[in-house]
Amino acid sequence: MVKILFRCIPLFLIIILLSSCTNQQREGVYFLSLMGESENWNVTGYEILITPDEFKAGHGILKMKSKQEYITNFFHFETHVVINNEDLVIHSGSTSGLDIDIAEEFxxxxxxGAYFNDNGKPISPNDISEIYMIVEWWDSSNHVDVKERIDLYSSPEDDETFLKR
Structure with missing residues (x-):
């Protein structure tokens, strides 16, 4: 019985060490899944991953409302994040050419790398006040450029959010 107990002690130590490493790796990791809409567009599934070492964004679908097809020659989007009152473009994409269908854009x-707050530490949702997207396209019917803003995230005025705890 004593032999079995001594053989299990290293196993228990390894489990404790591995579980403490896992807890340390999760600290400061935030995942946001965002959606929003404007007059002509819906955004779904836009994701942001924030860790102490990196920042990832994207993977959503931008879909024109009530349109199965929309032919134009220009489309552009920009995703903005306002961190400590500084507006940053973190992601953008464009398409141009003759007869492109922009009704659904992946x-x-x-x-x-990570973004840092005013104290030099990696950002958290506490440092983000807004996330929004600007969508621009050529309206071939009216022969004008159209621009719309889609709000994806706005921090609560009274700081009542589980992200800030």
């Missing part, structure tokens, strides 16, 4: 993804 948003690619971007990866980069």
């Amino acid at each position: 948003i690619g993804t971007i990866e980069g």
